[in-house]
Structure formats: C-alpha cells, structure tokens
Amino acid sequence: MVSHGSSPSLLEALSSDFLACKICLEQLQAPKTLPCLHTYCQDCLGQLADGSHIRCPECRETVPVPPEGVAAFKTNFFVNGLLDLVKARACGDLRAGKPACALCPLVGGTSAGGPATARCLDCADDLCQACADGHRCTRQTHTHRVVDLVGYRAGWYDEEARERQAAQCPQHPGEALRFLCQPCSQLLCRECRLDPHLDHPCLPLAEAVRARRPGLEELLAGVDSNLVELEAARRMEKEALARLREQAARVGTQVEEAAEGVLRALLAQKQEVLGQLRAHVEAAEEAARERLAELEGREQVARAAAAFARRVLSLGREAEILSLEGAIAQRLRQLQDCPWAPGPAPCLLPQLELHPGLLDKNCHLLQLSFEEQQPQKDGGKDGAGTQGGEESQSRREDAPKTERQGGVQPQARDGAQTPKEEKAQTTREDGVQTLEEDRAQIPHEDGGPQPHRGGRPNKKKKFKGRLKSISREPSPALGPNLDGSGLLPRPIFSCSFPTRMPGDKRSPRITGLCPFGPREILVADEQNRVLKCFSLNGDYKGTVPVPEGCSPCSVAALQSAVAFSAGARLYLISPDGEVQWRRALSLSQASHAVAALPSGDRVAVSVAGHVEVYNMEGSLATRFIPGGKASRGLRALVFLTTSPQGHFVGSDWQQNSVVICDGLGQVVGEYKGPGLHGCQPGSVSVDKKGYIFLTLREVNKVVILDPKGSLLGDFLTAYHGLEKPRVTTMVDGRYLVVSLSNGTIHVFRVRSPDS
DSSP, X not given: OOOTTOOOOHHXXXXXXXXXXXXXXXXXXXXXXXXXXXXXXXHHHHHHOBTTEEEOTTTOOEEEOOTTOGGGSEEOHHHHHHHHHHHHHHHHHHSSSSOBOSSGGGGTSOSSOOBOOEEETTTTEEEOHHHHHHHTTSTTTTTSOEEEHHHHHTTTTHHHHHHHOOOBOSSSTTOBOOEEETTTTEXXXXXXXXXXXXXXXXXXXXXXXXXXXXXXHHHHHHHHHHHHHHHHHHHHHHHHHHHHHHHHHHHHHHHHHHHHTSOGGGHHHHHHHHHHHHHHHHHHHHHHHHHHHHHHHHHHHHHHHHHHHHHHHHHOOHHHXXXXXXXXXXXXXXXXXXXXXXXXXXXEEEEEEEOSOTTOTTSOOXXXXXXXXXXXXXXXXXXXXXXXXXXXXXXXXXXXHHHHTTOOOOOOTTSOOOHHHHHHHXXXXXXXXXXXXXXXXXXXXXXXXXXOOSSSOOOEEEEOSOOOXXXXXXXXXXXXXXXXXXXXXXXXXXXXXXXXXXTOSSOOOEEEEEEOSTTEEEEEETTTTEEEEEETTOOEEEEEOOOTTOOOOSEEEOSSOEEEEETTEEEEEOTTOOEEEEEEOOTTOSOOOEEEOTTSSEEEEEETTEEEEEETTSOEEEEEOTTOTTSSSOOOEEEEEEOTTSOEEEEETTTTEEEEEOTTSOEEEEEOSGGGTTOOOOOEEEOTTOOEEEEEGGGTEEEEEOTTSOEEEEEEOGGGTOSSEEEEEEETTTEEEEEETTSEEEEEEEEOTTO
C-alpha cells in the first residue's frame, strides 16, 4: 500500500485515469471541479444536474448548482494544464505523415513547411532543423528551450514543458496570469492588474504560493492523521466481526452436538435456539456492515480529497494552486472536522448454556447468552471472543460427565438439589416464566425494562425467548409460507471446494455458472479467461477451450454446445472448443447475461433493455422487451435465467427489481419490496418447482421467492458460510450451486417441503 505522504509523479497523472471523466469515461472537456474536489466535464455536469442540485457520482455528496449554472463551477486549471500537455503530444502523433515546420510558411517558405525535427517548449511549435537553428539566434527567442522532436513525443521533456507552460487569462487571451489580488483572491494578468484591481495589494504568484502553501500542507497533514484513525477503526471492526463469526460457528457446533442427544420431540426447541443465533448473527453483521460501509465511504472521500490536494500541491503551478486553494482548504477543513469513530460498537457474543431440566418437555433445554465484546485497539488475538470461548470451555470441563453426554445433571444422593436445579425448581413453584414475560424483560428502544445501571454493569445478558432484532431495517413481511413452518424448501449443505487450479495465473473471478452434464457444472472464470468443468463433489474435469483473447462472462449449456458472452459478442462453441457461430451485441452494455431455454436448443441473452433468443444455427428466433414498449421504463437485466414453466426470470438493475415474464415478454410477476434490503438484485436460479432463489451480495443472503415473485423468506445467510455470494445456478432442479467472490463454490441440496 502506498503511504499517505507519497507525492504522485507527472507520469502517473498522465498515464492514469486522472484525466478521464468518470461520467462519460472520455478525456475531460472543459473540466469543472465540484466543492468535493471531484472533476467532470462541464457538459456531463449539465446533464447530471437535477434542478438546483447535483449529486456527485463518486462520493454521493449533494452539491448546490450556482445560479449561473454548471459553468460557474471552478475551472480546474491544473487539469487543463495536464490536458494541454497530452494534447500537444497527441496532435503530432495523429498528424498524417511527418509533422511539418510551423515557421516555414511564415518566412516565405513552402506553404506546407519542411519536415519538423525539433520543438520549442516555450512557443509550443514544431520546427525544421533550419528554423530550429535560427530560433536560437534571435534576441527574442535565444532563451527558448528547443528539444528533439522524437524525445518530446516520447515524453522525455514532459516535466520541463510543464514548467514552461503559462496559465492564460480567460479574460485577455495571450496574457499569462502573473499576480494574485489578495482582497479578491483572484488571479490577474497585467491587463487585469490595471483595472479594476489597481489599488488592491497584489503579490506575484510565486510569493503568494510560498505564503499559502504551509496552511494547505497543515490541513493535509490533519486529514492524513484522520485517515490513519479510519484505517485502524476499519481494521478493528473487521477483527471484531471475524471473532463474532468464529464464536458463532463454535456455538452453532455446540447447539448441534447438544441437540443430537435429545429426543425428536425437542427438535422444535433446537430450531428455535438456532433461529435465535441466526437472528443475532445476521443482525450484528448487518449493523457491522453498515458501520463498515460508513467507514469505507468516509475513508474513500477523505483519500480522494487528499490525493487531489497532494496532486495540486506537487504538480500544480502557482496559478493553479492558488485558483484551487480556497476550495481545497474548505474541503480539507470539512473533512478534518468530521467525527471519526474510535472503534467498533459493542458486540454481544453468543454462548450456549444447557438447562438442567433436559427431560422436562416444558422447559427450554437450549439457551443462548450474550457477552459484550470489548474493543481491542491493539489488534491482538486475545480478546473477548477468546475469553468467552475459554470460559465456555472451562464450564464444559467442570460439567459432570452425564451432562456433557446430553443427560440431566443428577441430584445428590441425600436428595439435595444442585444450586441450578434448586433455582429452576423455585421458579416452577412460584410460577413458570412464560415466553411473553421473557420478551418483556428484553430492553426495547421505545421503553420497557432497562438494563441494570447501579453498581458494576452486567456484561452477561441472558435471553430465553425470541430475540428482538437489532437490525435498523424492518424485517419484510413473509408470504403465505412462513419461514420455519416447514412449508419452505430448506438447504442441506453438500460440499465446498475452491476453483483455483495450478495453471491459473490470477485468483479466479467467477462470473458465470451453469449445469453441464450429469451432476457437473461449468464455471466461467473471467479473470483467467477459461471455462472450467467440475463435478458437484468438487472433482476437476478439465476445461472447455474458448477462442484466444476471450474472457467468458455469462455461460449456458445447450444440448450439444456451450453458449457464452464475452465483451460485446455472443459465442456458441462445441464442447471441444470449435466456434460454431458468433454474434455482435450492444456496445453500450458492460456485460450480457446468457441463459439456456428448457428445450435446450435455444439460448437467450439480455441486450440493452430487451431479450434476444437465438436457435442452434445462430438465427434470431425472437426478440422482446420485458413488459413491452408501454412499460414504465427501460429495463437492464444484469442476470437472467429460465424456469421449467418456460418463464424468463431476471434481475433488473434499472427498476431495482426481480421481474418474471413469459415468452412474449408479458410481465407475470415482479418483486421490488423491502426484502431486497436496498440492494441491487443479484444472480437468480429456479428449481424444478419454480421457486426462485435470489442472491443479495451486499447482505450475504440468498432469499427465496415463489413462482409469481412473492418473497417467502431467507434461504441462505452468512450463518451458512456465505461471504459475498456472486453467481448461482441450479443443477438437476435440486442442487443450488453458489460461487463466492474469493472463487470458492458451495453446493447445497434443496430439500422440498414434501420430501
């Protein structure tokens, strides 16, 4: 990682995307800088303006538009100077034939001019050898720097040419900016200096920069210090989340081991406790994700502002630095005054406790207790999670042997009861504490019983009933098949395996999955430009060759061929890699989703708001717009699949919904409710009964919808090992294959309710 204090070089500024507009992705034209220090084309900002405000596409900060329009935003002279240097080099490269001398036509030579061999960095003119020799012999130009044209085109003199550039006055063409009016904070040329700033105190640019540079550098150092704190807070948050997951996995194992020793009648309580654990982990992870997103967002904003300020201070000329000094100082002060989170929020770690009355069917045999996790600023491994695990381990070692085996702790021989049994017996004699009473003791945000405040705080908090979710988003209402009622398909973990092979040069980036033969899958690894074949057990079966230079994105297997998209093309190849046909797709779309129809002899692809279906010969069979032309807006199907009923199911990023349509494009179902948690819908898969499995990458979930698009509940969560799920596919209608961002694949068997 590059340190915060490192200064960027001119070569990095010219070769990186610093001079590209993040809206149109082209070279900046008339660059304008927003108060957040992000620069865009003036025309692009005009298209982005929404009334009197503009929302920055990078940091999402809302900026008011000046009354005069986007043209009144500050002109980025720093970027303009770099663009002038790039354009001067590009003009010669694109000129037909050899570049011609710019002075020969002016001194009576040929109209076309002789071949240029040199360039004057001060005049910015290409010169032939004779004019170059004479250029050094005149009184007006003998101090000019004349360099070899080939070396100039190669970039050898970029920094020297940059130093000799002069910022031009926008009011007086041909006049260089030389002064700074201190009361007006305005750059002036000699003409501007005479009127109306004649009586104002002015400083030469070099002297003004020397006076104002320390203030900017001090502000920049303050932001750098805040960046260090942000990085530390983000690291601590991730470590706390890792400890939570590790402890949750350990407790989940304890729950399973304890539940295996009890009777079938107690399985309902087992599911209840596991539900409590899942709810707590999901709620804690959701809260942690929000905090991480906020920290990362602040860090990116501060880093971008600091990088921009550092570029200007390192590479900018005096006029450019002073023109941006006000905006940079204001932004750096704003970032420096932002409150920074000192560390991760307290997190309750779950602990498993076995109730003594294991044979009492009216008693909850499994309980969860939560211990507050103490933030660790030193980043050590010995923390609350480890301590909780050691305490849990000591309790297991001290427990009687019969209790470890799942039995009830026996009474003493003389009839006396153990302290736990005595307490439990007293509770039953006084009246059984019901589930409603347990819930009433849980602290609520809007009132109710509060935690103990006197004396030492109780770090261990026990809950016997259902946990109140700490999620900031309300849980969406489920459909008719309530989660936990036994009417929904349930996941059964089958296996997990990596997809990185010895020949891979890079880490896999799985962008496509599809069934491929009996109990096999085809994996599109875009990073390594290969189609890999695996069995559902993780056995590597080889590759399907692809044309050289192709990076397969989405993939689908047909009867005797494989279809995949790569760039702006759709390919159909045989299993041995022979290209049968290729079709050009829209260039306006970054990726194209591909899906095989249930018949296996046609392939569908999403192209710029519509769906095209091709047959095995490569002819266009049909084409439709989901919802028709009268729909509410253009759709962007980023992920696409088909159902056994012949419907198309896609993730629409334009409408932020999951859409289901028939073969004619008529929408038969759509979901865009709170179950998406504000995320863009991800990969979709459909089982043999038409249930839709939707991936939500940002919240580490796979949710399930009915064939008509109604949300039924969660199918997979982070508790099942999901870490940024990317692409899914359904094999044989009953195996859900999930790929993660790190290249790992999880396989789950979908158990239907009637099995």
